[in-house]
Amino acid sequence: MTSSTPALDTRHAPGPLPQAVLLDMDGTLVDTEDFWWDAEVEVFGALGHVLSDEHRAVVVGGPMTRSAGYLIEVTGADIGLDALSDLLNEAFLRRLDRGVPLMPGARRLLTELAAHGVPTALVSASHRAVIDRILRSLGPEFFACTVAGDDIRRTKPHPDPYLTAALRLGAEPARCVAVEDTATGVASAEAAGCPVLVVPSVAAVPAAPGRTVVGSLEEVDLALLRSLLLAPPARPGPEPRVTPVPERRP
Missing domain, CATH: 1.10.150 (DNA polymerase; domain 1)
Known part of the structure; x- marks a missing residue:
């Protein structure tokens, strides 16, 4: 694992649970x-x-x-x-329609988060019709809310998708962990003030302050996600704002 933060024993990581885990879809949870x-x-x-x-x-x-x-x-x-x-x-x-393969470790991670009562949101730049189709494979029961690219006025790399997800879950962005696979998605999550876990798919994403890079979701568990809340924020500064948008339930 490559990380910009000191190595931690993630099996016994200290600190509170994330208020929520905000997950990208294409290339992160599903191999699309x-x-x-x-x-x-x-x-x-x-x-x-x-x-x-x-x-x-x-x-x-x-x-x-x-x-x-x-x-x-x-x-x-x-x-x-x-x-x-x-x-x-x-x-x-x-x-x-031919089938949607999940990324290695995706189902296990979603199951672990659900078992510990950690709310999750699906945060994607894909259109609502695409998200709703893929949710059939992922399992809509795993997500407390979903944010699609055509649900909001500005999508990634703007912070609005992640701010909207955190707002709908009643969570603070800084107490959520975002999981992304691309530089565009990482920019969105970091601009929202979230600690970011990167699992690159097509293009490499370098480690940076407030950002941790792993090779696969198979390396990710709740202890690792908890440890990321101990890292310094990626971009200190004024908190960005977003206009609330009514939620579309999965």
């Missing part, structure tokens, strides 16, 4: 980053364009509007943003 890239390659292929691997690191973990807008710009595809977003979501959902 390849699904998104394959959908993008398929759609742009039908439009007469070939996507190169160099673009993948740019679009991974980002909201649909940013990723789609970037790909239109670099390819010059003759399609509008809304129409492209619809095609990408349709291609992605077709892949979900």
